Amino acid sequence: MPIEEERTVVPDVPRGPLCAYRSKAQFNWKDFRLVLEDKELVKIKYDIWRRLESEPLFAPVTATLSVDQQKERAARQVNRIADLELAPPEIYSKPYKYRVRYLMSINEALHAVCPSLSVKIALGVGLFTNSLLAMGTERHQDTYNKAWNREIITCLAITEVSHGSNTKRCRTTATYDPSTQDFEAAKCWVGNLGKTASMALLFAILYTADGENHGLQGFLVPIRDPKTLLPYPGVTVGDIGEKIGLNGIDNGFVMFNNYRIPRENLLNRTGDVTPEGVYESTFSEPGKILGAVLESFSAGRLGIMQESSNTLSHAAVIAVRYAALRKQFGTDRNGPEQSIIEYQLHQWRIFPYLAAACVLKVSVFAMTEIYLETVQKSQAESNGFELLTQIVSEIHALVSSSKPLVTWTARDAIQESREACGGHGYLRAANLGELRNNHDPSCTYEGDNNVLGQQASNWLIRQWKNAKVESPV
C-alpha cells in the first residue's frame, strides 16, 4: 500500500494551539504511529472509537458517578457491546493468532474508553471462555456459547479472603457424593461479578468420597437465576464494596452452604470423576497440566501489559501537550514567558516516560506475537499440549518479569504527569486521577508484581543451575 494511503488509517488531529510545536516535527507523526502499532490493528481501534462516538452510553462522564451508577453503566455497556458486534463473525474462521489479535485490539480500544468495561468483558467473557476451552470438554459447550453470546454473565472465582497468591492453599472444597452424583462446595471469595454473575468458573479442592484430595480443579457453579438474578438457595453472594477505582466492576464474595452441583460441572479435560466416584486422570501429572492450563492466564497478563502501555502513552501525552501550552517565567523578567516544555528540568521529568511509552508499546507487541505464535503452533501439532507445557515456564518467566516493568512504569508515568501538570493535573477533567485509580490494580491482579518478579528470578536461577550442571567444568 502506498504510504499516503496508509496514513489515512490515522485520522488528523484537530487544529489548535499545539500546531506550532507539531509543525516543527522532522518526521511524519502518522508514519511513526504506524511503527508503534500494526496498521490493521490501528484501523480496528479507530473504527471502534468512531462507532462508540455516536453511542450515548459511551459518552465521557463529566463528574464521578456513584458506585452503583458506575456498576449499572458498565453492565449496560456490556450488553450494548454485544449488540454492536464489534468483532465481525468471519474472524472466528480465521487462524488463532489473527482472531486473538483482533479481540485483543477490541479490548485495547474499549479499555481506552471505559476501563471497567474492558475488565468486565475480559473477565466475564474472555477469561471465562478461554478457561472453559482449556479445562472443559464438549459437555460444557452450551455454557461456553451462552457466555460468549452474553446470555449469561460469568465470573472466575479463584481468590479467597485469605488466599490470593497462594492458590494451592485455597479452602473451598468440592466433595463428590456418589449417592446423588453431586458435588458439595463451601465458602469462596471474590469472583469478578458479585452483583450480576449467574455462573462462576470456580476453583476448589476436589475430594472423592474416600477422602482423597485430588488438588485444585475447576467447576461450573451456577450462582444466580439468569432471568431474575436472584441467588440460588444455598448461595450467599454480595458485593465487596467500594474500591479505589474500577467501580464499574462488581467484585463480589460468595459462600456456599451444602450447595450441590451436578457431576458434569467438573471441568474434566485433564481428569474426571466416574459416576461411582473414582477419580481418573488422563495425564500422569495432573498438577503440572493444571499449571499449563492456568498458563492461559498469560494471555490476561499480556492484555494488562497492552492496556498499561496505552495508559502510559495516555498520561505522557497529557503531560507533553500541557507542557507545550503552559507558559511560566522566561529568560527576560519582563519579556514573553516560555512554554514549560523548554525547561531542561521539565524535559528530564516527562520525556523518559514518552520514550518508555514507545519502547514498551513495541516490546509488548513483540511479546504478544511470540506468545500467540507459540500457542498457535501447539494447536497445530499432535503433541501440541505437551509442547506448550514444555515452553510454558519460559513464557511465564518472560511475562512475569515484563508485567511488573510495564505496570510500574505506567504507574510512575501517571504520577509524574499529574505533578507535571500542576494544579490543573489535579482537576478531575485532566483525567490523570482516573488513570491512576483505574491503573492501580494492574500492579496487583493477575499476579502481584513482587511475587511475579520472584517467579521470574526463580526461573533465571534454575537456568543458571542447569547451565552449571551441563558445563564441563
Next chain:
Amino acid sequence: MPIEEERTVVPDVPRGPLCAYRSKAQFNWKDFRLVLEDKELVKIKYDIWRRLESEPLFAPVTATLSVDQQKERAARQVNRIADLELAPPEIYSKPYKYRVRYLMSINEALHAVCPSLSVKIALGVGLFTNSLLAMGTERHQDTYNKAWNREIITCLAITEVSHGSNTKRCRTTATYDPSTQDFEAAKCWVGNLGKTASMALLFAILYTADGENHGLQGFLVPIRDPKTLLPYPGVTVGDIGEKIGLNGIDNGFVMFNNYRIPRENLLNRTGDVTPEGVYESTFSEPGKILGAVLESFSAGRLGIMQESSNTLSHAAVIAVRYAALRKQFGTDRNGPEQSIIEYQLHQWRIFPYLAAACVLKVSVFAMTEIYLETVQKSQAESNGFELLTQIVSEIHALVSSSKPLVTWTARDAIQESREACGGHGYLRAANLGELRNNHDPSCTYEGDNNVLGQQASNWLIRQWKNAKVESPV
C-alpha cells in the same frame, strides 16, 4: 512527671490479633510515641479526637459522598469546629511559639480526621488572618476578627489560570481612582473558597492614576454577601469543578468587571496610597519586604510537612499491621502459613517507610521549633522585622528542600503500602486510596516541589559563591 504517669497521655490500643506481635517488643511503645512527639502536643491531639468521636458530623463515611455532599459536610464541620472551641481562650495570651504550636497541633488532629476540613480552616482562617496580620494594619482589624470568629468565610486569591508559580506576572490589576477613592480590579482565578467565601485577600498589581506600577499588593476584596452568599454585582464567581481529592474544599474562580473596592482595603503595612493617589512606601525596598511577608507562607509549608509526615505514618502503619496479620505460603508446603511481615522482600518494601515516618516526624518537629523561635525572637526585638528579612532566605531554603522530601516520601509510602496490602489495599475501606488522593496536591501546592527544589539549590549555589569570594584563595 514519673514515666508511668506520662504514659497515660497515650491511650491503650484495643486487644486483638496484633497482640502476639506487640508483646514481642523490647521497648515500651508509649515511651517511643512520646519520643516522636512532644507530650503536651500528643495530649492536645488525643483530647480533640476524643471530643470528635461523639460528634456525628465527624464520623467516618463508609462510601464516597458526592462532590456537593463533601463540600456541604466540610462547610458544616468548619462551623461546628468554631462552636467546639478546640483552642482554649487562654492560649491567646501565651507567647507566640506556644500559641502557634497549639494551633498547629489542632490542625494536625483535624487533618487526620478530615483532610478537607483542615485545609479549609488552614486557608480560610489561619493563612488569611496570618497574611492580614503581616500585611494589614489596624484598619483591617474588624475583618481579622470576623474571619477568626468564623463570621465570614475567607480565601486567599493569588493563583490565576496562567500564573501559579510565577506570581509576579499575575494579570489582575487594581488601579486607584482618586475621584472616587476606589480601586478597580480585573480577572483573577482559584482562591480557596469558590462557593462560600464572602471575603478574599487578593493579590493584584497596584497602579496609581499616573499609570505607575507599584508591584504585587494585597487587597481585601468582598466577594459575596455574608448573609445570603450571593455574589456582589460585578463579581463572577464559581467552583472550578471536581478534583482528584479534597473535594470538601470548594476551589473557585472569580472574575471582576469594573469592580470597585474602597482605598482602605489595600493592605498597607509596607506602603499606602494617599487619598490624592500618591503611593507612599514605608520601606526603601518594598519588593523585598513583600518577599518577607510572603514568607509567612513558610508556616503553611511547615503545616503541610506536619500533615505529610502524619500521612506517611498512617500509611506505613496500615501496611505493617496488615503484613502482621496476613498469612501466605510458608516454609513447609503443607504446614502453617506465615505472616507476610516475616518475608525479607516485604520487610524491604515497608520497613524503610516506617523508619522514614519516625525520622521525618522528629525532623519536622525540630524544623518547626527553629522557625517559631526565629519568628518569636524577631517579634521581641525592635528591629525584628529586619532581622526576619535577613534570615528569611535561609529558612526559605530549609523549608524548600524539606517540603519536597517529606511530601514525596509520603507519596511513595502510600503507594507502596497500597501495593503491599494487595487487593485488600485497593478497597476503599483500607483508606489508602483516600490518603493518596488527598495527599497528592501536597506535592504541588504552596510551591511545586520541583520549583522549591530549584529555589533551595539556588540558595546553596549563592552560599558557595559567597564563601568563594570570602575565602583567601
